[in-house]
Amino acid sequence: MPDFDREIPAFVIKLFRQLRRYGITLGIYDYAELRAALCQGFGLESREALFEVCCLLWAKSLQDKQRIRDVFDTTLAELPDWRLPQHSADDNSEGEPHEADDAIRRTGHPLPSTAKDDERGDTRIVTRPVSRELPPIEFDDCGIRKEKFILEPVFPVSHREILHMWRNLRQPVRDGLSIEPDISATINKICRTGVVSEVVLLPRRNNIVKLLMLIDRRGSMSPFHRFVDDLCSVISTAGRFENISTYYFQNTPVEGADRTVLSKAPNTPYPDFGPLLKEIVPCNEGYLYIKSDFSELIPTSKALAQCDDKTAVVIISEAGAARNSYNLYRILDTLAFLKALRQHTHRCVWLNPLPEEYWRYYEGYDFLTRKNNTATQISRFVPMFSLEKNGIQRAVETLRRHYWVNESVII
């Protein structure tokens, strides 16, 4: 067990608690580590040195380091006056020299001169020339917090959860170099021939699922950019897919679906697309963007041509639910695209960043509460889930074909 009975400097506890609050996962052992490092003479020279030691021990990425920097700036303006407790001199053996001296010997740095010493030394009277500028405004009396705010993104799903869920999406197939021994085939071979010969090898199992992510960008999707980027980066760094491609679009992935079909629609304010579905002509015209800033183009047809039946397609878009309007052309374009997509793969899910009540179509509700917007219509023809933990889980299940959404049938 680490020794907890030693004198613990209060500022370290404060720092530790703040870091925990801001999402750095630290336990009591991590705390003991820092204590041990301080006792061994690390991080004592200055506030900056203490910061470096905290980063070495506790930061596990550059983002962590930045977070520790923020917390340092707000909670620990200067290294408090703290000396090693006298009785902590010894760790493994008795009779060693004093630990602080030891630290000096080891690192070549003396212990920090404390803030108090500096103040005592600085007793000169300073005269300042009178300035013509206005005096600086003091905020002390205004009740404004001096500390900076540390703003941390808090997303509905943690990285770990995303990772876990997407790892389930796999279709292992033996592929590539033969490196795994096939025990039963080897035994069979030896039994058959009666001679010990070479071991039969098999290729390893690899995940052959390809992932195609189509992401709606800008407009009503703007509030979700950071979350969607975060989600995509986690999936692409952690998911073990054969291939991941990500493309961006605005509102619909295709444009210019054949609109003559709309003339057959019943003349009502919100025509039902169910009966029209057969008539809609698949459409893969238009462009997708390779970069999220819409800087590079790829024809939608070309992106679709990369898909085969091993490709899982994930569309992330609010599908018009945010504005709660009924846009005939958007529905038509989207359905025409989905039909074109079906010619390549049947594995497709739609993740909607808005909660279900914005777009889910409930049969039997009274007219006023029943949603009927663009997204509601689209959600009838494609498995649509909300972009939160449960929704993502069900989406992955759907892509694995373990979960089937009845109403989402597209012909």
Added chain:
Amino acid sequence: MITRLQFDRTAPYLLGSNLPETKEVEDTSYIDCLRSNSTDDSQDEIKKVIIEREPYIPSQKLVDAVNLAKVLGRPLLLQGEPGCGKTRLAYSVAFFLGLPLEKCYIKSTTRAQDLLYVYDAVKRLYDAQLAKSGDIRDIDPQKYIELGPLGRAIKRAQAGRRSVVLIDEIDKADLDFPNDLLQELDCFEFTINETGEHYKVPEKKPELRPIVIITHNEEKALPTAFLRRCIYYYLEFPEDTQTIQEILYAHGIGNEMLSTKAINTLQRLRLLGLDKKPGLSELIDWVGYLDVQRYPADSVNGLPFKEVLIKQRPDLQKVERDWKV
């Protein structure tokens, strides 16, 4: 959970100055002295090898990180751009401390156990077949065990000698690889299942714990349980010209005029927003070649032999478009 009360108080790793050109350390390729099961190897069994000084100039922060890892007995996890000297640090530490360096170069097929030992079951199976006919008598499982780099380091520590262990590019391995190594890196002990042999770094002797340096290229995320046990350090590309100059000098490039121009060119190149920025190793290669060719320093601006620096076609196109002499 391991007790972390015991600190290694041996001499620290320092900014190298006045180091000898060569040192004599234990030969890691000669493993006979580690074969026997006894723990008290006599010194004359150990074969020595001469290693040359590693031209390496660490920053003070990096030195502190190495020492912290050494004192606390934790692995040092290094991240940073490719070619900024992550791997070479292990060589430098090993040379400075005069310790043998055990190298584990990770491949996509490496399993965690391979670092400790490999049991050649197939060979034993063959021998067992031959033993029936009487050609081979001894099929003792011990014969078929080959210790891996980390296994050798632990066994060497058990015999009273320390080593530096380099685990290079850990992210190349399978996702579960780091988790499989947790216990071994924490306690430095392992058991060979086939023979029941157990190896362990003596608990009361932190000065024998192998110094583990792990490099990571950020291709895959490492599990948090693994990260928690590491000291994390991000190797930045040195910003000031002076440091880079010193590094070039340490690599035998004495032409100051040329190296200054080359460094300026490289720094400008790194600002172009290339996908793969040229790093230190590229710079050393490039300037080394220019130096050997006696290339005039004034024309370095024109990016001669840029193939050494730029490794991607889009980057090359960008440089050709945007580079101004």
